[in-house]
Amino acid sequence: EAQVTQNPRYLITVTGKKLTVTCSQNMNHEYMSWYRQDPGLGLRQIYYSMNVEVTDKGDVPEGYKVSRKEKRNFPLILESPSPNQTSLYFCASSPQTLAGEQYFGPGTRLTVT
Amino acid sequence: EDKVVQSPLSLVVHEGDTVTLNCSYEVTNFRSLLWYKQEKKAPTFLFMLTSSGIEKKSGRLSSILDKKELFSILNITATQTGDSAIYLCAVVTGTASKLTFGTGTRLQVTL
Numbered sequence: 001e002a003q004v005t006q007n008p009r010y011l012i013t014v015t016g017k018k019l020t021v022t023c024s025q026n027m028n029h030e031y032m033s034w035y036r037q038d039p040g041l042g043l044r045q046i047y048y049s050m051n052v053e054v055t056d057k058g059d060v061p062e063g064y065k066v067s068r069k070e071k072r073n074f075p076l077i078l079e080s081p082s083p084n085q086t087s088l089y090f091c092a093s094s095p096q097t098l099a100g101e102q103y104f105g106p107g108t109r110l111t112v113t
Numbered sequence: 114e115d116k117v118v119q120s121p122l123s124l125v126v127h128e129g130d131t132v133t134l135n136c137s138y139e140v141t142n143f144r145s146l147l148w149y150k151q152e153k154k155a156p157t158f159l160f161m162l163t164s165s166g167i168e169k170k171s172g173r174l175s176s177i178l179d180k181k182e183l184f185s186i187l188n189i190t191a192t193q194t195g196d197s198a199i200y201l202c203a204v205v206t207g208t209a210s211k212l213t214f215g216t217g218t219r220l221q222v223t224l
Contacts, residue, residue, distance in 0.1 A: 104155035
């Protein structure tokens with residue numbers, strides 16, 4: 001089944017404890033992206049990648065890192081999480097190099113205490 | 114700074130009504146405009162619009178883009194309770210595919 005998977009789906013952690021949220025797609029898509037969704041602020045792009053080893057900042061990259069070593073995987077790394085990173089995170093991929101129709105993962109609910 | 118504004122913020126209609134959702138934008142280097150529907154969790158794709166004046170249709174949903182006036186509308190005719198969702202508009206900009214989303218319109222369709 002064509003899909004985007006994210007793990008974990010739910011995570012409660014403490015301030016400063018490094019964490020990684022994995023994202024994987026099995027559709028051979030070029031473009032992948034991370035978003036966070038907060039009430040009243042909508043979806044905001046964190047980072048995106050147009051291809052392997054090509055990543056760029058979205059609107060809210062501070063406090064996050066990404067890597068794209070393989071086409072299928074695009075992990076989101078929080079080196080030192082803070083409470084203001086408590087949010088719902090979505091990974092998405094698109095078959096085009098440019099962002100177009102995107103397939104979203106199921107979301108990761110992160111709480112940082 | 115790129116801006117995408119959706120209106121109304123929320124809307125309650127009766128089943129069978131027709132609704133029009135609005136999305137206006139002020140961005141640099143526009144590439145395309147996307148509409149998504151978000152029900153419980155992950156958004157699902159509805160339309161991608163790149164050219165002015167060409168209507169995209171899918172069943173009871175349709176959308177059109179006006180690149181001169183910098184807006185798009187999403188129409189839903191003969192609404193059903195299954196149309197209840199948040200509708201998101203996003204604009205793709207730049208040479209490298211940055212996306213900016215609006216905050217969404219929450220639509221509730223009642224019986």
